[in-house]
Amino acid sequence: MEKILTQKIKLNTDDVSLYIRREDLIHPFVSGNKFRKLKYNLIQAKEEGLKTLLTFGGAFSNHIAATAAAGKEHGFKTMGVIRGEELADKVHGNPTLLFARQSGMELVFVSREEYKLKSQNDLLNHLEQRFGPFYLLPEGGSNALAVKGCEEILTPEDSDFDYICVSVGTGGTISGIMNSAMPSQKILGFPALKGDFLKNEIRQFSTKENMNLITDYHFEGYGKINADLIEFINTFYKQNNIPLDPVYTGKMMYGIFDLIAKDYFPKGTKILAIHTGGIQGIEGMNQKLKSKKLPLIYWQ
Numbered sequence: 001m002e003k004i005l006t007q008k009i010k011l012n013t014d015d016v017s018l019y020i021r022r023e024d025l026i027h028p029f030v031s032g033n034k035f036r037k038l039k040y041n042l043i044q045a046k047e048e049g050l051k052t053l054l055t056f057g058g059a060f061s062n063h064i065a066a067t068a069a070a071g072k073e074h075g076f077k078t079m080g081v082i083r084g085e086e087l088a089d090k091v092h093g094n095p096t097l098l099f100a101r102q103s104g105m106e107l108v109f110v111s112r113e114e115y116k117l118k119s120q121n122d123l124l125n126h127l128e129q130r131f132g133p134f135y136l137l138p139e140g141g142s143n144a145l146a147v148k149g150c151e152e153i154l155t156p157e158d159s160d161f162d163y164i165c166v167s168v169g170t171g172g173t174i175s176g177i178m179n180s181a182m183p184s185q186k187i188l189g190f191p192a193l194k195g196d197f198l199k200n201e202i203r204q205f206s207t208k209e210n211m212n213l214i215t216d217y218h219f220e221g222y223g224k225i226n227a228d229l230i231e232f233i234n235t236f237y238k239q240n241n242i243p244l245d246p247v248y249t250g251k252m253m254y255g256i257f258d259l260i261a262k263d264y265f266p267k268g269t270k271i272l273a274i275h276t277g278g279i280q281g282i283e284g285m286n287q288k289l290k291s292k293k294l295p296l297i298y299w300q
């Protein structure tokens with residue numbers, strides 16, 4: 001793979017320096033960490049002779065969009081099990097689901113109750129009876145092969161960064177980064193959702209202790225945002241010409257800026273933030289903001 005762009009971010013202090021790794025630019029449709037997470041899973045599915053990828057996601061899921069696009073590119077049939085029966089007749093108004101369907105993904109809508117059982121054999125057996133054999137990707141795409149792919153985010157040239165910052169959803173991406181980081185590097189994870197469960201998830205994929213979860217910047221939960229966050233994302237875009245998504249990378253970057261302002265990092269620290277992508281979700285978020293007459297997120 002070509003070398004991924006790293007850019008310096010403007011700060012109003014010289015005490016520390018901040019860079020961003022543009023994983024969002026990896027692929028036009030399979031952005032950021034979802035590309036990394038799919039890579040070895042697609043190879044495995046081919047080896048197993050399976051022609052269909054099946055996975056799960058919510059209405060604006062980056063993982064659903066990425067799986068649909070990657071499946072199309074690599075000759076797989078794709079199936080997306082979507083949380084929320086009410087979405088079935090709203091696909092045309094939902095940029096993520098519309099993109100997935102136009103990329104050839106078959107969408108199956110299930111109730112929230114049914115969705116909760118997604119890792120249970122009953123539902124999986126039922127889906128297999130209905131649609132035939134498939135390669136199963138978990139919600140968010142995190143499994144051992146996904147972590148292996150995310151171990152390729154950091155390269156030996158990154159060894160002079162003191163801190164690596166990354167947004168956390170299901171924990172697969174940060175686990176890969178923990179595994180391939182140098183012993184001198186500290187990893188900061190910024191959960192995009194509330195809750196305490198992440199440490200255990202991460203423990204499944206990494207035995208290292210080189211990570212801290214910074215839990216103050218979830219903005220009250222997954223997909224929740226406020227005017228402060230939108231303003232931050234838009235100012236960041238104006239100053240750096242780099243779009244951030246409101247669900248993951250915007251919250252992480254907001255947190256990094258806040259920590260810098262609070263002198264969390266020792267003087268001279270070199271920080272690398274991973275831009276994990278998620279830009280496809282902005283359109284859907286802007287639709288919601290528009291209907292609430294709130295300011296929109298700039299990204300192009």
Ligand SMILES: *Cc1c(COP(=O)(O)O)cnc(C)c1O
Pocket residue numbers: 032033034062063140142167168169170171172173174245248249276277278279
């Ligand atoms: C999915 C996603 C994450 C979270 O990755 P996990 O491996 O689930 O922790 C972070 N950023 C973006 C943009 C994502 O789409």
